[in-house]
Structures are given as C-alpha cells and as structure tokens.
Amino acid sequence: MRGPHNIWRLIRTGATLERTGAMNAVLDAFEAPKPVRLLARTLAIPFKPLGYKGDPKQPAATRALVALGPAYIKFGQILSTRPDVVGPDMALQLRVLQDKLPPFDIETAKAEVARELGQPVDTIFSEFSEPVAAASIAQVHRARLADTGEDVAVKVLRPGIEKAFRKDVDAFYLAARMVELFSPGSRRLRPMDVIEHFDGVVRGELDLRLESAAASEYAANTENDPGFELPAVKWDHSARRVMTLGWAEGIQIGDNDALDAAGHDRIELSERILALFLQHALRDGYFHGDMHQGNLKVAANGNIIALDFGIMGHIDEYTRRVYAEILYGFIRRDYQRVAEVHFEAGYVPADKNVDEFARALRAVGEPIFGMDASRISMGRLLAYLFEVTERFGMETRTELILLQRTMVVVEGVARSLNPQMNIWQVAAPIVTDYITKSIGPKAVISDLTRTARVLSRFGPRLPALVEAALIRQAETPEPAARPFKRWLMLSAVVGAGVASLLIALLDAIF
Known part of the structure; x- marks a missing residue:
C-alpha cells in the first residue's frame, strides 16, 4: 500500500491546506522562506478544488487537519502545545484537536463495547453517558459500574480508525521515500526510520490492551511520586478496542482561569510537570509520550492526573545516561564534555574533530543562556543542536525521537501555565541527581x-x-x-x- 498511488494523498494535503485557507497560516507559523512559500503555493493552487472542504465552523488550521485525517490531527495536537513556535493564535486554534473533536454516536459506542466485552452494556454499566471527550483515535464516556457503583471512564476506539491511520501512514512512507530519493543530504536523518517509529507508536495506540498494560506499568513506577496520580485500570472491563479506568475528576490543564479560581499555584504546577517528566524519563526510562493539556488534569487536592497511555516512551539505561550527560553538560556550560559524550556514544562520526564540535556547541548554548527566562527554550536548544549535528554528520537517533518530541511538548504545557518558567533551573537538580546516582562510584x-x-x-x-x-x-x-x-x-x-x-x-x- 506504499506505492506511487499515495502521491494523490500528498497532493490532496496541499490542496486541502489551500482550500481551507490554512496554507498561509501554516507558512507564517513556521516562518517559511520565500522560495518555500512560492513552491508550496505553486503546487497547491492548481489542485485547490480537489482539497477537502472541512467544517467551515472551525478555524482554518483545525478545519484542514481534521479533514485530512487522524495522523494529521496528531501532528496538530503537538503544535497546539507550542505557542512559541506557531504563535498563540494558531496554538489556541489547534487546542480543540486534543479532546474536542466531533464524536461518533452513543449507540455505535455501546455496540462496540458490547461486542468487545461480550455482554450488553446495560449489564455492565448502570449508567453510560454521551461522549465527554473525543480525540483523533478514540472517545471517552463516563459510566457507572453496575456491580460496585464506581464511576469510570470508558474509552472506545473510533470505528474504522485502523484503516484511516493506515492510509495516512502509507502516504507518510511515500513522502519519506521521496525525500530520500530527491534529497540525498537528508538520508542521514533516516526519514524512513522516523516514519517506522511513528508507525510503531500508532499501532500500539490502536490496541487498548497494550494501553491498559502501559497504564499499569506506569502506575507501578510512579506510585510514590508526590503530587502525581493515575486512574486505576479496570481489567475485567477492558479489551482490544475498549478500555475502562477509574474516573478522574479535576480541572483540565490549559484552563488557567479555572485553575486560578480554584486556588492552584500555576507556577508550582508548571515546575512539577517538567520535573515529573524528567524523573520518569531518567529514573525509570519509561515516560508518558503524549503529555499535552488534553491528557492532564489537576485534582482538587492539587495532584496532577495523567490520562491516555497510548503513547509511552522507553529508553534503555545506557541511552538515559548519554542523554543526561548531554543535558548536564549544557546546564554546566561544559561544551567540551557535551562534545565528548556525542563522540563516545557514536552519535558523531569518529573522523570529525571533537574540539571543533565543542566550539560549535558553545555557539548553540551561550546565546540561549544569555536570554531572559521567558525565552529560554528546550525546543530552541534542540533546533540549534539539530543544525550543528547536521554539519557534523550526526544521524537521527530514532530511539530519542519520542523523548525529544515529548520534552518539547512538556515544555509547551509548562509555559502555558507559567510563561516565565526557567527550564534550566527546574531541570538542573533532577539531572544532577541522576548523574550522581548513575555515573558515580555506587x-x-x-x-x-x-x-x-x-x-x-x-x-x-x-x-x-x-x-x-x-x-x-x-x-x-x-x-x-x-x-x-x-x-x-x-x-x-x-x-x-x-x-x-x-x-x-x-x-x-x-
């Protein structure tokens, strides 16, 4: 299914952006240079009538991504957490992609639940609500267990979602192959490997049994983390296309007015979110890979509640040590050590000059450390680091893609709570503690x-x-x-x- 016929899918993507009026907004958000703008418009305008119309009631960018399908929606979800990248207006438009998409009808959901669990819905649940949240892959219903009276959340996959994702991912494979073919310099980025990684993540997200297992493992790892909690999996009422969890009551992170009205400290919350992510990634090597605002709530007691465990990241201990040493080196502004770590790990070819690489890294780090707190960005650091490593022939590390992407998303969520947050001040003690424990004599x-x-x-x-x-x-x-x-x-x-x-x-x- 990854043949040339998917060219049509890519053409229709550009046509849809043009027809919905999203093309200029997307190009502006990414500050595309004039040659790129000219090429994009030249290719898209002739096919404009063939693009999807989308829902005219939605903002242009949201309208285009929803019309294009679930894989594009996933991309939009990530961008919605990065107002510093796409601008506050675009980020606000895209935030509805997180859990406010059009739902499918309740009777279809009930039929799916009955088929998966092997019992009529009324036998299992004494109450079963209309959808309370709808995202790109599934929607959630609030229900009450008939035997215990406990309130639960029932997650049900969208009908036909597997086929829809397959079409999108097949087009992405073709795009990656075309990039490799027509841009030899991009091969070091291993675009096919990147898409294969994304494909694997999506396949895991489409089997809710795997998500239930991920939630269980995540809960075991984090049960002693103060200020953090997860809803319990109800294994007796979960299957491949249905997942049942304890109901999590709280205020959605992203609703700053409600958080303020409830008396929650947004500055403390922003720091705790970033700290928890770093602890999970470095300490456990197992972290939530989709920590946008739609998947995070704040309980009445101030605990952060994480939801939706379809995308979980795993990195082995060796890679964690390498990543921590790189962060630690930047925090200490020890660019020579950061360069040496890249060479020791084999990330940069051995025939390159380590001293020259260290000087290039200094050019990355020093301008960032000279910024005020509101402008210090992990996303900006990763972008600059990418440019430098490209010059030195570093290949894309597929095992770090999800970690780096999630780091950017988490930073975006934290900044939405506190735009003045200094990520280095929050990260320094956690990374230092991990380095001490993982590389010291013990x-x-x-x-x-x-x-x-x-x-x-x-x-x-x-x-x-x-x-x-x-x-x-x-x-x-x-x-x-x-x-x-x-x-x-x-x-x-x-x-x-x-x-x-x-x-x-x-x-x-x-």
Whole structure:
C-alpha cells in the first residue's frame, strides 16, 4: 500500500491546506522562506478544488487537519502545545484537536463495547453517558459500574480508525521515500526510520490492551511520586478496542482561569510537570509520550492526573545516561564534555574533530543562556543542536525521537501555565541527581554486580561447555593455540566462581 498511488494523498494535503485557507497560516507559523512559500503555493493552487472542504465552523488550521485525517490531527495536537513556535493564535486554534473533536454516536459506542466485552452494556454499566471527550483515535464516556457503583471512564476506539491511520501512514512512507530519493543530504536523518517509529507508536495506540498494560506499568513506577496520580485500570472491563479506568475528576490543564479560581499555584504546577517528566524519563526510562493539556488534569487536592497511555516512551539505561550527560553538560556550560559524550556514544562520526564540535556547541548554548527566562527554550536548544549535528554528520537517533518530541511538548504545557518558567533551573537538580546516582562510584558497583550475576548464571553450564570445547579441540588439534585456549577456558571457570563470590559480597554490603 506504499506505492506511487499515495502521491494523490500528498497532493490532496496541499490542496486541502489551500482550500481551507490554512496554507498561509501554516507558512507564517513556521516562518517559511520565500522560495518555500512560492513552491508550496505553486503546487497547491492548481489542485485547490480537489482539497477537502472541512467544517467551515472551525478555524482554518483545525478545519484542514481534521479533514485530512487522524495522523494529521496528531501532528496538530503537538503544535497546539507550542505557542512559541506557531504563535498563540494558531496554538489556541489547534487546542480543540486534543479532546474536542466531533464524536461518533452513543449507540455505535455501546455496540462496540458490547461486542468487545461480550455482554450488553446495560449489564455492565448502570449508567453510560454521551461522549465527554473525543480525540483523533478514540472517545471517552463516563459510566457507572453496575456491580460496585464506581464511576469510570470508558474509552472506545473510533470505528474504522485502523484503516484511516493506515492510509495516512502509507502516504507518510511515500513522502519519506521521496525525500530520500530527491534529497540525498537528508538520508542521514533516516526519514524512513522516523516514519517506522511513528508507525510503531500508532499501532500500539490502536490496541487498548497494550494501553491498559502501559497504564499499569506506569502506575507501578510512579506510585510514590508526590503530587502525581493515575486512574486505576479496570481489567475485567477492558479489551482490544475498549478500555475502562477509574474516573478522574479535576480541572483540565490549559484552563488557567479555572485553575486560578480554584486556588492552584500555576507556577508550582508548571515546575512539577517538567520535573515529573524528567524523573520518569531518567529514573525509570519509561515516560508518558503524549503529555499535552488534553491528557492532564489537576485534582482538587492539587495532584496532577495523567490520562491516555497510548503513547509511552522507553529508553534503555545506557541511552538515559548519554542523554543526561548531554543535558548536564549544557546546564554546566561544559561544551567540551557535551562534545565528548556525542563522540563516545557514536552519535558523531569518529573522523570529525571533537574540539571543533565543542566550539560549535558553545555557539548553540551561550546565546540561549544569555536570554531572559521567558525565552529560554528546550525546543530552541534542540533546533540549534539539530543544525550543528547536521554539519557534523550526526544521524537521527530514532530511539530519542519520542523523548525529544515529548520534552518539547512538556515544555509547551509548562509555559502555558507559567510563561516565565526557567527550564534550566527546574531541570538542573533532577539531572544532577541522576548523574550522581548513575555515573558515580555506587553506580559502578551496581553495574559490576549486575554483570557478575549474569556471569554466575553460566556457572552450572561451564564444566559441560569446557568439556565439549576440549573434545572439539582434541578432534582438530591446533598445537600452537591449544595452551591459550585451555588457559581461556580455565579463566572462564574461575571467572564464574569469582562472580558468584562478588555477588555475595556486594549483597552483604548493600
């Protein structure tokens, strides 16, 4: 399905932007240079009548993205959290994409729930409301469990959403392939890998059983985090296309007037949101990957409530350490160390000059640190860093795409609460604490302990492995190498024994 016929989908995208009047707004929001504007208009205007009309009651940008489909809506959701990128007017227009899209009818939702859960809706729920929120992939109903009387949220996938997303993603694959074909310089960005990553995320979001599992794991990781809570999954009433959670009562983040009226401290909330995201990403390596305003509420007690766990990010411990060291280096303005980390991790080709790279990084960091708090932006830092790494041949790191994107989204949410927030002041103690724990002497001992445990598991198998190796060696003798091989095998046996002793010692100490 990724063939040339998807060219039509891309042409219609430009035509829809033109027909809905969103083309100029989009070009202005991204400050597109004149050549790009001329090319976009030249390609779009002839096909304008073929673009989707959309809902004329909606603002132009929202109208275009809703008409184009769910993948485009997802893109708009991200932009809605970045008023510093697209401007406050555009961000406000796009915010309705988060949870205020047109819903599908309640009878269709009930039929879907009954089919998935294998029981009539009236048997499971004593009450089942009209949709209370509708987003690009699913909508939510408030209901009450018949057996316990507990209020719950029932999430139901949109009918035919899988097919709709498949069409959008197929067009994105074609676009990425065309970029690689006609712009060889872009291949280092690995556009196909980027789309494959997005495709995988979307596929996971379209199976609510996976989302239920993600919510459960996330809750286990964060149960001791003060000021943060998650609704509990109701496993007996969840399936592939239906997910039931405890009802979360609270004020939507983004409704600043309501937050102020309720007496919540928006400055403290902005700092807590950013701090929680960094803690989850660095401490757990498992973080909410879609933390826009539509997925966050503030409870009456001031706790931040996270919702919608379809997109969760995971990064391994090694990558977390690399990312933390890069942030730590920028915070300390140690550009030489930031450059060395890029080289040590293999992010920048080894044939480049580390000192030149460090000087280029200084040109990125110093102007940002010279700005006032309201203009210091992680998004701006990532944009500048992207430009520098492009010059030095760094390839796109697909494992960091979601982390970087979510960092930008979270910053946008935090700034919507407190435009004067200084992200470096909030990030510094969290990153410093993680660096201390993950790279200090105790972390080295912890790494050695885990390594020793892995080695010790081979202990019972080593005699048989050594015997088999000796038999093979006897059958095909190599006199010159035989003493070395025997020494190597003996070292393996001794190493396994030492590993076992080391584990016992370390467990006794710690």
